[in-house]
Amino acid sequence: MRLTRMATGHRLCRSMSLRSRGIQMAKILRCQDVGMKCDFVARGETEQEVLKRATEHAGATHNMKSIPPEMLAKVRAAVRDQ
Ligand SMILES: [Zn+2]
Numbered sequence: 859m860r861l862t863r864m865a866t867g868h869r870l871c872r873s874m875s876l877r878s879r880g881i882q883m884a885k886i887l888r889c890q891d892v893g894m895k896c897d898f899v900a901r902g903e904t905e906q907e908v909l910k911r912a913t914e915h916a917g918a919t920h921n922m923k924s925i926p927p928e929m930l931a932k933v934r935a936a937v938r939d940q
Contacts, residue, residue, distance in 0.1 A: 884940035887912050891936035905937050
């Protein structure tokens with residue numbers, strides 16, 4: 859009698875290593891942090907996305923057609939993780 863399998867019905871379920879990190883890596887930028895008296899908060903998944911929104915906002919709300927490099931550096935420094 860060789861076939862002495864334990865018929866428990868359970869197989870070793872491989873424990874999948876669930877890497878559930880970084881699901882919501884949101885970045886935000888407050889207009890205030892750049893020195894504006896404004897409640898606007900730009901959000902995005904990446905810094906680039908945030909900067910894009912911030913640029914759009916600056917154009918639409920603050921009449922800044924382009925953001926000077928100095929300002930951009932300031933803006934980038936003000937981007938933080940949510
Ligand atoms: Zn603003």
